[in-house]
Amino acid sequence: MEQTFIILKPSTIRRSLVGDVISRFQRKGLFISGIKMMQLDEAVLREHYAHLVDRPFFPSLLRSMMATPVIVMVLKGKDAVAVVRAMVGATNCRNAAPGTIRGDFGMSGQENIVHASDSVENAGIEIKRFFSPEEIFDYAMDTTPAIYAPDELD
């Protein structure tokens, strides 16, 4: 089943929203395959946000992402990448639809609560960047028959 990569950004940690955000993913039916706290540094952020290093806001984004430790997660589910991006909402929280995580919890384009992988390919790259294989767990969930029909399991 598909995996996606999430960062609970310093905005989530500082505003004590960790439980609220994780709870949304769990209530949706996504399974937690990996979770840990870590301090990001400039080197890993330059890789992770390589598409943004030349943008004027990049120094501010670096400071924002290093302000506190973050919580990184691997979530598993059918079409998990697209499902999680839809739950997260538009990049700027002020434009994000009510009901999405950014739409409900934020007011900023930068302090926008979570990172979520934007494609299956990038999810694979990002999971490898932040997790070692022994930190990812594959375990049976008793709730599976209540979340998926038999023909939705692969």
Ligand code: UDP
């Ligand atoms: N960002 C920002 N200003 C911008 C655009 C992006 O500070 O004008 C930050 C914001 O925190 C965003 C991150 O850079 O989440 C990565 O940008 P991307 O375009 O990949 O958005 P995302 O995939 O997070 O929605």
Ligand code: MG
């Ligand atoms: Mg992105």
